[in-house]
Amino acid sequence: MLRTATHPNWDVEFFLPQEGYLAELVEAFSAETRSQFLQMSQIRTVRARTVLAVDGQEAAEIGFVLSGILAMSKHLPDGRVSIAGLLLPNDMYGRISSGPSQHQVEALSETHVLSFKRSLFQSLLLKEPDATQLLLAHVLDELEAAREWTLLLNGSRVVQRVASFLVLLVRRSGGHLASLPEPVQAGLSREDLASYLGTRPESLSRAFHELADKKIIRILDPSEFEILDLQALLDVSGQDLITSE
Amino acid sequence: MLRTATHPNWDVEFFLPQEGYLAELVEAFSAETRSQFLQMSQIRTVRARTVLAVDGQEAAEIGFVLSGILAMSKHLPDGRVSIAGLLLPNDMYGRISSGPSQHQVEALSETHVLSFKRSLFQSLLLKEPDATQLLLAHVLDELEAAREWTLLLNGSRVVQRVASFLVLLVRRSGGHLASLPEPVQAGLSREDLASYLGTRPESLSRAFHELADKKIIRILDPSEFEILDLQALLDVSGQDLITSE
DNA sequence: CGCGTCATTGACCGCAGTCAAAATAAGTGG
DNA sequence: CCACTTATTTTGACTGCGGTCAATGACGCG
Numbered sequence: 001m002l003r004t005a006t007h008p009n010w011d012v013e014f015f016l017p018q019e020g021y022l023a024e025l026v027e028a029f030s031a032e033t034r035s036q037f038l039q040m041s042q043i044r045t046v047r048a049r050t051v052l053a054v055d056g057q058e059a060a061e062i063g064f065v066l067s068g069i070l071a072m073s074k075h076l077p078d079g080r081v082s083i084a085g086l087l088l089p090n091d092m093y094g095r096i097s098s099g100p101s102q103h104q105v106e107a108l109s110e111t112h113v114l115s116f117k118r119s120l121f122q123s124l125l126l127k128e129p130d131a132t133q134l135l136l137a138h139v140l141d142e143l144e145a146a147r148e149w150t151l152l153l154n155g156s157r158v159v160q161r162v163a164s165f166l167v168l169l170v171r172r173s174g175g176h177l178a179s180l181p182e183p184v185q186a187g188l189s190r191e192d193l194a195s196y197l198g199t200r201p202e203s204l205s206r207a208f209h210e211l212a213d214k215k216i217i218r219i220l221d222p223s224e225f226e227i228l229d230l231q232a233l234l235d236v237s238g239q240d241l242i243t244s245e
Numbered sequence: 246m247l248r249t250a251t252h253p254n255w256d257v258e259f260f261l262p263q264e265g266y267l268a269e270l271v272e273a274f275s276a277e278t279r280s281q282f283l284q285m286s287q288i289r290t291v292r293a294r295t296v297l298a299v300d301g302q303e304a305a306e307i308g309f310v311l312s313g314i315l316a317m318s319k320h321l322p323d324g325r326v327s328i329a330g331l332l333l334p335n336d337m338y339g340r341i342s343s344g345p346s347q348h349q350v351e352a353l354s355e356t357h358v359l360s361f362k363r364s365l366f367q368s369l370l371l372k373e374p375d376a377t378q379l380l381l382a383h384v385l386d387e388l389e390a391a392r393e394w395t396l397l398l399n400g401s402r403v404v405q406r407v408a409s410f411l412v413l414l415v416r417r418s419g420g421h422l423a424s425l426p427e428p429v430q431a432g433l434s435r436e437d438l439a440s441y442l443g444t445r446p447e448s449l450s451r452a453f454h455e456l457a458d459k460k461i462i463r464i465l466d467p468s469e470f471e472i473l474d475l476q477a478l479l480d481v482s483g484q485d486l487i488t489s490e
Numbered sequence: 491c492g493c494g495t496c497a498t499t500g501a502c503c504g505c506a507g508t509c510a511a512a513a514t515a516a517g518t519g520g
Numbered sequence: 521c522c523a524c525t526t527a528t529t530t531t532g533a534c535t536g537c538g539g540t541c542a543a544t545g546a547c548g549c550g
Binding site for chain 2 (some may be wrong): 528529530531538539
């Protein structure tokens, strides 16, 4: 029952998010373009470990993450896999311009994606300047996020990176930093998280328990946590809290 | 004589690069837009350590690097400075959309920049869909590069990162990977390089001399190197050589 | 109940951060 | 051109974090 399923076209509109960046993008389309877009795109349910794009191969498909988590990973010569970035809902995967994919795109959890042919999207963008503007803004945000992440990896200690990751989770789950008591879920396995944070599962374990010992978090289950002291978490992460409202 | 100098407008066209991404972008403009762009933009010579954008403050100016190196740095709570990314010729600095700058943009060497008001650039993009497409493609490349860098930082050993940095230098200086005997210059100080690679000058020194001992490079001067064995360098860096042509 | 998977804990060790000092380079003024 | 200062690079000794290997424990599933 977890098979990759393709929904009929009329489902696409139904499953499209009501708000957020993707919704804005589709709204920026003209009526004609929008119906064409809805017809040509499809919503798929991919199960964890599905590979959507292979490193070095040209992929004709691009798409948006609706739910779940994708990873952009790279297989190193020594057999290791390291994760260069995560793709969260609203993020785009695949290359707009032609050329081989630079990463392997793989689902880390069961994921819903909105996908379509690259050629279609290219022609849509040419016809829709407003949508291009929106997309540009979003890509710039992604670039910002990627650089942010670079900073975190510079911070040498593993606890620091783990704390940063937890802050990231809080930021995008609750949104409001004030409301603590709701637990946050990682959404990816310990091993995947380790690749993403540039460390190994053993060190992750130690880091999580170090935070737990300090009463900063409570470990509900290996990938679900309750934040007890957000300020302390921010201190450990080394980030300044820009209390945006 | 190193003072920040503003050239008269007619100089801008003279100093514009003949080829590369920026040239393409300007060519994509309509004749009218292009003359407006040339009138409103200016070429400046900024000396090392000049700060072009302050972290957290709104900057009304954006621009392109023509020569030299800029850094996007962040001042950490503990007083350290870590460099999230380098801006090389053709790269853009500053935010297109409004909002405070997320990083401090600072010149690491004497640099020539082509700068203009953000509002001007925004309005130009609205009028020039083709240019927007080009810009989008370029930003996607930058995103790719940022993720590439994330991977390098994941690689734990310092020698590995240093090797990767040298490969980067070879890639964009010579271009052709075959021609070795020309030395490559770092273009930034040892301390800056250390922040960028997420390490300290002492470790850098050890790494460079480790490579020299293995006859992989020859140190001409602390920021100038001759590549003796490119294949070995690639091996150390952990990258696959995609011998593009 | 037995097996496989994953998280945890422990022991060990190598890499790199830290502090400190020596060596080299670069600048300054006479 | 040389004596002197200052900055940068290099080298050394020490320590700690975290990667590695291995063993134990917890959990889910057949």
